[in-house]
Amino acid sequence: MRKFIFVTGGVVSGLGKGITAASLGRLLKNRGLKITSQKLDPYMNVDPGTMSPYQHGEVFVTEDGAETDLDLGHYERFIDENLTKYSNLTSGRVYWNVLNKERNGEYLGQTVQIIPHVTNEIKEFILKNQNETGADVSIVEIGGTTGDIESQPFLEAIRQLALEVGRRNCLFIHVCLVPYITGSDEFKSKPTQHSVRELQGLGIHPDIIVARSDKEIPKDIREKISLFCNVSPDCVISNTTLPCLYEVPIMLHEQKMDDVVCRELGIEDTKVRLAQWEKLVSYIYARKGEVQIALVGKYVKLHDSYLSIVEALNHASFVAGKNVKIKWIDSDTVTPESAPKIFEDCAGIILPGGFGMRGIEGMINACQYARENHLPYFGICLGMQILVIEFARNVLGLKDANSREFNEEGKHCVIDLMEGQKGVKKGGTMRLGKYPCKVKKSTLMHKAYASDLIEERHRHRYEFSNEYRKQMEQAGLVISGTSPDELLVEAVELSEKENPFFMGVQFHPEFKSRPNKPQPLFVEFVKSCCK
Numbered sequence: 175m176r177k178f179i180f181v182t183g184g185v186v187s188g189l190g191k192g193i194t195a196a197s198l199g200r201l202l203k204n205r206g207l208k209i210t211s212q213k214l215d216p217y218m219n220v221d222p223g224t225m226s227p228y229q230h231g232e233v234f235v236t237e238d239g240a241e242t243d244l245d246l247g248h249y250e251r252f253i254d255e256n257l258t259k260y261s262n263l264t265s266g267r268v269y270w271n272v273l274n275k276e277r278n279g280e281y282l283g284q285t286v287q288i289i290p291h292v293t294n295e296i297k298e299f300i301l302k303n304q305n306e307t308g309a310d311v312s313i314v315e316i317g318g319t320t321g322d323i324e325s326q327p328f329l330e331a332i333r334q335l336a337l338e339v340g341r342r343n344c345l346f347i348h349v350c351l352v353p354y355i356t357g358s359d360e361f362k363s364k365p366t367q368h369s370v371r372e373l374q375g376l377g378i379h380p381d382i383i384v385a386r387s388d389k390e391i392p393k394d395i396r397e398k399i400s401l402f403c404n405v406s407p408d409c410v411i412s413n414t415t416l417p418c419l420y421e422v423p424i425m426l427h428e429q430k431m432d433d434v435v436c437r438e439l440g441i442e443d444t445k446v447r448l449a450q451w452e453k454l455v456s457y458i459y460a461r462k463g464e465v466q467i468a469l470v471g472k473y474v475k476l477h478d479s480y481l482s483i484v485e486a487l488n489h490a491s492f493v494a495g496k497n498v499k500i501k502w503i504d505s506d507t508v509t510p511e512s513a514p515k516i517f518e519d520c521a522g523i524i525l526p527g528g529f530g531m532r533g534i535e536g537m538i539n540a541c542q543y544a545r546e547n548h549l550p551y552f553g554i555c556l557g558m559q560i561l562v563i564e565f566a567r568n569v570l571g572l573k574d575a576n577s578r579e580f581n582e583e584g585k586h587c588v589i590d591l592m593e594g595q596k597g598v599k600k601g602g603t604m605r606l607g608k609y610p611c612k613v614k615k616s617t618l619m620h621k622a623y624a625s626d627l628i629e630e631r632h633r634h635r636y637e638f639s640n641e642y643r644k645q646m647e648q649a650g651l652v653i654s655g656t657s658p659d660e661l662l663v664e665a666v667e668l669s670e671k672e673n674p675f676f677m678g679v680q681f682h683p684e685f686k687s688r689p690n691k692p693q694p695l696f697v698e699f700v701k702s703c704c705k
């Protein structure tokens with residue numbers, strides 16, 4: 175079986191196309207199908223790796239080290255399949271590939287054009303992913319909104335692909351905003367009609383329309399959309415804003431979306447097994463009470479910058495049975511004087527990853543406050559580096575301790591570039607993707623993972639400097655995780671006697687957390703905060 179589902183967006187961006195696509199993926203997986211997903215992004219960056227978190231939210235890292243769009247995180251969490259470098263394609267990458275081929279003479283003197291060369295590159299990428307994964311169904315989301323100039327080559331490519339693999343093997347889903355006008359107490363279908371017309375002008379006729387709105391869309395409006403957009407009535411699906419994202423697959427299933435998709439694609443009718451997923455949602459609603467955790471970072475104005483961290487905390491809260499409320503703290507505001515007031519109503523502090531100098535001193539102040547006041551602290555990537563710098567400054571007494579990232583000429587760079595990394599420039603020089611880590615016995619980390627060897631994903635340039643390893647250990651810092659050859663420090667902690675949870679990890683455990691498989695370190699951290 176080789177089927178394709180293309181998901182486009184209409185009217186406005188930020189509609190939750192990704193959640194719709196991911197939820198459909200979960201439903202199809204639970205019908206026994208093998209699913210893969212892809213996101214095609216029309217922007218010109220080669221990948222989102224160098225984009226500011228303020229512009230684009232978090233960069234999601236795959237096992238094989240691709241820096242991808244945050245929607246890929248939704249796919250992994252909903253569908254529970256690891257994605258690869260074939261899961262995200264940008265216009266920048268497409269043009270990069272095409273221009274490289276041109277320079278290498280691969281087009282044999284032809285005039286290189288958007289059609290067919292750019293569109294062929296896009297089609298090849300979609301087909302390659304399906305071949306590599308052996309999936310029954312590829313769900314391909316096109317970023318942006320129909321009508322954007324920059325997304326046209328992608329839409330043209332999927333139109334052609336549908337023709338090539340046969341219309342019966344393809345399905346076009348268009349996700350549109352259906353606004354509600356409070357004054358006249360009405361839903362409006364006109365923007366959807368316009369958007370569908372725009373898509374039809376490009377040769378794509380949507381098979382299913384997913385109507386997004388904050389409230390449930392009444393039957394008469396769905397019928398109107400069906401009539402004017404030329405789709406069967408049961409192919410108009412209402413996607414309402416819900417308090418819990420993980421409920422979306424259930425909402426779509428209640429409207430038989432997975433049945434309709436299988437029918438339209440000619441996929442044999444099997445029953446969807448949703449009991450496990452329903453149980454998960456019932457745990458989510460069964461949580462009682464609330465624990466407040468401070469998230470200290472420099473990109474806190476855009477919560478999407480920390481999307482996987484927020485989701486991993488959520489997943490852990492399902493196990494802990496208590497809601498996690500995040501107190502968003504701009505690290506620039508944390509001083510020794512302000513810290514007691516800021517953290518007085520927090521049960522723990524999480525310090526996620528980040529790049530660059532701004533806000534660093536405030537992060538160190540937050541870490542010091544946690545250590546001195548026995549507040550649970552979880553440092554991730556930059557958060558671990560901050561922990562090490564704080565420990566060096568205030569326990570070892572190396573007052574000028576720092577990371578080479580923030581002080582190139584520094585005397586005590588406890589976080590440094592490794593030999594062989596010196597002299598490198600930005601871009602393409604990071605440790606990315608999955609690496610193994612040896613876990614030391616009788617540590618908090620070992621207790622959490624219950625394993626001697628684990629694997630987690632990385633995205634950083636700097637490392638714990640081995641020059642200070644002995645000194646730090648003698649002063650009480652426990653090195654709980656290293657690379658298998660013991661050359662790289664991957665995790666540090668303080669003894670549980672000093673603090674119930676005081677840990678820093680060089681990797682990003684949040685990327686592997688799934689609602690049905692909460693990440694063990696997050697679970698331990700949230701449990702410590704609940705005590």
Ligand code: GLN
Nearest residue numbers: 527528555556634635636
């Ligand atoms: N800026 C740090 C480094 O490059 C940490 C990166 C991160 O937190 N992802 O090593």
